[in-house]
Amino acid sequence: MDHISNVTSIFNGTKIDLTHSSSNGAFVVDKHRLDSKCKQAESSSSRNWDELFHTYAKVTTCENDALKIQATVKLAKMSRYAPENILALTVPILLELLRSPPSNLSPLVQGASAHCLKCIASQGDGKLANLIGQSGGIPMLLTLLPNSEEGLQRALLKCLRNVVTFWGPNRMILACNGGLEIVLAMLSYSSDDSKSILLEILSVLSLLREVRKSLWESRRVHLLVEAAACGSMVSRTRAAQAIGLLGLIKRARHVLVNAGAVQALMHLIKEGDIAMKLVAGNALGVISSHVDHIRPIAQAGVIPLYAELLQCADSDPIGKEIAEDVFCVLAVHEENARRDDVRAKAAAADVIWDLSSYEYSFPVVQSSGVIPILVELLKDENVDVKERVAGAVAQLSHNEAERTVLANCGAIPCLINVLEHESDELRDNAAEALVNFSLDPFLGDQISCILDNPSFQNMHRRIMQMRASDEHLDVSLRQISMEQLTWDSGFP
Numbered sequence: 001m002d003h004i005s006n007v008t009s010i011f012n013g014t015k016i017d018l019t020h021s022s023s024n025g026a027f028v029v030d031k032h033r034l035d036s037k038c039k040q041a042e043s044s045s046s047r048n049w050d051e052l053f054h055t056y057a058k059v060t061t062c063e064n065d066a067l068k069i070q071a072t073v074k075l076a077k078m079s080r081y082a083p084e085n086i087l088a089l090t091v092p093i094l095l096e097l098l099r100s101p102p103s104n105l106s107p108l109v110q111g112a113s114a115h116c117l118k119c120i121a122s123q124g125d126g127k128l129a130n131l132i133g134q135s136g137g138i139p140m141l142l143t144l145l146p147n148s149e150e151g152l153q154r155a156l157l158k159c160l161r162n163v164v165t166f167w168g169p170n171r172m173i174l175a176c177n178g179g180l181e182i183v184l185a186m187l188s189y190s191s192d193d194s195k196s197i198l199l200e201i202l203s204v205l206s207l208l209r210e211v212r213k214s215l216w217e218s219r220r221v222h223l224l225v226e227a228a229a230c231g232s233m234v235s236r237t238r239a240a241q242a243i244g245l246l247g248l249i250k251r252a253r254h255v256l257v258n259a260g261a262v263q264a265l266m267h268l269i270k271e272g273d274i275a276m277k278l279v280a281g282n283a284l285g286v287i288s289s290h291v292d293h294i295r296p297i298a299q300a301g302v303i304p305l306y307a308e309l310l311q312c313a314d315s316d317p318i319g320k321e322i323a324e325d326v327f328c329v330l331a332v333h334e335e336n337a338r339r340d341d342v343r344a345k346a347a348a349a350d351v352i353w354d355l356s357s358y359e360y361s362f363p364v365v366q367s368s369g370v371i372p373i374l375v376e377l378l379k380d381e382n383v384d385v386k387e388r389v390a391g392a393v394a395q396l397s398h399n400e401a402e403r404t405v406l407a408n409c410g411a412i413p414c415l416i417n418v419l420e421h422e423s424d425e426l427r428d429n430a431a432e433a434l435v436n437f438s439l440d441p442f443l444g445d446q447i448s449c450i451l452d453n454p455s456f457q458n459m460h461r462r463i464m465q466m467r468a469s470d471e472h473l474d475v476s477l478r479q480i481s482m483e484q485l486t487w488d489s490g491f492p
Helices: 031-042 049-059 065-078 084-098 106-121 124-134 137-144 150-165 169-176 179-187 192-205 209-217 221-229 233-246 250-258 261-271 274-288 291-299 302-311 317-332 342-355 359-368 370-377 383-396 400-408 411-417 424-438 444-450 454-489
Strands: none
Touching: 049 065, 049 084, 065 084, 065 106, 084 106, 084 124, 084 137, 106 124, 106 137, 106 150, 124 137, 124 150, 124 169, 137 150, 137 169, 137 179, 150 169, 150 192, 169 179, 169 192, 169 209, 179 192, 192 221, 192 233, 209 221, 209 233, 221 233, 221 250, 221 261, 233 250, 233 261, 233 274, 250 261, 250 274, 261 274, 370 383, 370 400, 370 411, 383 400, 383 411, 383 424, 400 411, 400 424, 411 424, 411 444, 424 444, 424 454
8 A cells, every 4th residue: 555645535535645654554644634625525516526436445445444434434424415326336345344354443443334334324315225235234234233342333223223214125134134133132231322223223123014023922012112202203203103003913902002102102192293193193093992991091181182183184184084083993983882891881981071172073073973872872771881971962062063963863861861860970961961952942942841850950050150150251351451451552
């Protein structure tokens, strides 16, 4: 390498002295000048990339590891500007650097190479990540991973993450070379920084059916839930998608719920953008479709989140469809609501009760077919079921359209029949619904037979008092607002 002197540097496209030192055989680089020229190159639109590549190729054949490291780090920095064909030429060189023979600086050379490959993998619309995978990069990274020191290990993991993220088929290469087993083993002892990267890799791998099956069979589903709860939002969304796919297995739903999937998915629905909300919302809907999960999932606070998706129906019709499907699963699925399981009936009624508090949900309730089921459940023998169903009916009866459907389905006679029940809650819920019917000019005649009923009269009085109080409060607030306005405006 004595012939390398005053050559064009790959870093900047200008002349940089790589002076051979006769005392120690090392190349000396003016780092300050090098950094300055790199900054100029980044802003320049004219670069002789072919010449830069050949210079880099020569530098990597020298015996000076420090120079290789500097050149490779600079290549990583310039990769966002370099043409795709030039970056493709560097891939075999960088992979060869990963095979560096043992020396004091070989881990640093390997780390620089892995860092550069990571940057290159994110360029070229996945083509460069594909090239790395097809060139044997994935088995090489896996070979180095287990025994590497922490710094090198993170560089290798980040490279592996990008290689499988930006090109889907690389995931199968990783899985077929024992990558899943290595990732799972490392998750058991890695530091927090490395663990976060490992979970991101796991979230990508979990998009493969074979990987999800392996996680299920090895009882490692909790790691997928953990991947949905930490890391970048994009990675968490991939894990949420995998959770939804795994949830298609009925036996897996209970395991996912117990592992904390509900909380992880709810956080994504709250914090993510609309695309993330849809993925997480759909996954949560899938794992909700089990009678044992209806009540805890509803109690976890999902109703307002899905009601929000309904509210955005005009701008996001897909979100509306997902929300409607979830509500049908949680509350209005006839198989759940009509089965003999008392818990299923009570839980479905609870969800309808919560759901009916949101005006955007009324079309879903009305079109879902749940109202005839609720009316039928008013005849159920279990008091707990009837109390909750009557509460849901009372809530629905505040809306004019729902009152009409309830009346047409025969709700009024069923409510009258329970007015004399010994349960105070059941009587109050039924009376509240009947008062709402009595105040409807089109339905009031059907209530004439119970106008003298004590429960009905008490509830009628309470509702009228509450309405009068609300009206008085509304008037008072308007007056206060007007006085505040005139005071602030400086009027006498």
